[in-house]
Amino acid sequence: MADSDENEKTEEPTQKKLDEAIKRGDVVKSQEVSAFFVLGAATIMIAFMASPMSRNLAKPLAAFIDHVHEISLDRRGLAEVYLDLGRAILAAIGLPAVAFLIAGIVGNAIQHRLLWTAEPLTPKLSKVSPLAGLKRIFSVEGLVNFVKGIIKLIVVGVAMWWAIRPELKRLDTIVAADTLGLLAITQTIAIKLMIAVMIVMGFVAGADYLFQRHRWMQRQRMSRQEIKEEFKQTEGNPEIKAKIRQLRQSRARKRMMAAVPSATVVVTNPTHYAVALKYEKGMQAPICVAKGVDLIALKIREIAEANKVPVVENPPLARALYATVDMDKQIPEDHYKAVAEVIGFVMRLRGRR
Structure with a gap:
């Protein structure tokens, strides 16, 4: 032995x-x-x-x-x-x-x-x-x-x-x-x-x-x-760490989905990407309250439609926003003009209604 x-x-x-x-x-x-x-x-x-x-x-x-x-x-x-x-x-x-x-x-x-x-x-x-x-x-x-x-x-x-x-x-x-x-x-x-x-x-x-x-x-x-x-012993059990990471991701996803109804607009691709933006008077720029791809994107779109949040299909903008903006962060200056046009369109649409 x-x-x-x-x-x-x-x-x-x-x-x-x-x-x-x-x-x-x-x-x-x-x-x-x-x-x-x-x-x-x-x-x-x-x-x-x-x-x-x-x-x-x-x-x-x-x-x-x-x-x-x-x-x-x-x-x-x-x-x-x-x-x-x-x-x-x-x-x-x-x-x-x-x-x-x-x-x-x-x-x-x-x-x-x-x-x-x-x-x-x-x-x-x-x-x-x-x-x-x-x-x-x-x-x-x-x-x-x-x-x-x-x-x-x-x-x-x-x-x-x-x-x-x-x-x-x-x-x-x-x-x-x-x-x-x-x-x-x-x-x-x-x-x-x-x-x-x-x-x-x-x-x-x-x-x-x-x-x-x-x-x-x-x-x-x-x-x-x-x-x-x-x-x-030093780094922690990988299985436990994976479960903790999965639990954190699940909680973050739930918080993200709960923020979709408060969004101003959801930009989609139309089904592969979805980015929910929120803008109110006094804000310097719109912020991202939710984003996802594939199944998560579909879920964001479903919640938005159920809560009467406007959904705008703009594939290039949706992909660009998903790649460059983080959760709860303002959009980059490069996308101010494109996002302003989308939000302006939504505001005019609400005004007509």
């Missing part, structure tokens, strides 16, 4: 589906991208902050060693020693810790917008189910992660060997160096190693992000039935 459902999901996800997934915390996320940014922060720390950090840490440690004979071994004395050493260590590692935290946040923010949701923390049986765990391990994604880990290990190892190989010739110099010289050499080698690893991790992070995005888009795919249901 699960495979059948997956096979039915052949359509690209809608923007609404993607937005809902992001709100749930289901986002494109590559751990390699975050690791790349953290690695970059570590490289910067080693290149620019290693010496000041080591000096800041060396001072309290040297003082501790120089005055170790003055330390009281009671509870209060040991507590003060632990506090002093703790402050020194925190002061030394505080900046790197903040830098790593910021790098991790940036690594996630560059992949997707920051959001706060507790849904990923909600307990789910699938997370503790042994069967679900085995499926995840032996899934395509699990296999890809395993192969990716092996390749990454090999490539990073080769890059580290390529970076450190020139330094092997200086082993005798390194062994004979003093403490400060050894620290400087170690820093140089560490920077070379970190840069080599960063170059490799940059390619790995880019490829892994593209793969994770592809997998995420596949997970968000929808079946045609899901798209129909979403359309119903």
Whole structure:
């Protein structure tokens, strides 16, 4: 059944589906991208902050060693020693810790917008189910992660060997160096190693992000039935909308037919088109109170004749008015002359009567 459902999901996800997934915390996320940014922060720390950090840490440690004979071994004395050493260590590692935290946040923010949701923390049986765990391990994604880990290990190892190989010739110099010289050499080698690893991790992070995005888009795919249901939820049920539209048209038609008896004249074609016009003293121009074609035109004519509203056959004018004038709107200026002649004829006819 699960495979059948997956096979039915052949359509690209809608923007609404993607937005809902992001709100749930289901986002494109590559751990390699975050690791790349953290690695970059570590490289910067080693290149620019290693010496000041080591000096800041060396001072309290040297003082501790120089005055170790003055330390009281009671509870209060040991507590003060632990506090002093703790402050020194925190002061030394505080900046790197903040830098790593910021790098991790940036690594996630560059992949997707920051959001706060507790849904990923909600307990789910699938997370503790042994069967679900085995499926995840032996899934395509699990296999890809395993192969990716092996390749990454090999490539990073080769890059580290390529970076450190020139330094092997200086082993005798390194062994004979003093403490400060050894620290400087170690820093140089560490920077070379970190840069080599960063170059490799940059390619790995880019490829892994593209793969994770592809997998995420596949997970968000929808079946045609899901798209129909979403359309119903967002746009409304098409059948209900059609019924509402039909009901509105029916009410508008009834109001239109009720206005025909108040018309001054009905211009026809003679049966295909009918436009009922109303004109009273004080109006700037006649207005259209009803119009229609075929059956509606016949109905307008019947109501007009039943209420003794004059019906004038003028096919060109009837077609032109039907095409250009809207309901309850004045006729266009282009038709003033022709309509005036028709209304004038009706007025003269009433006068003779």
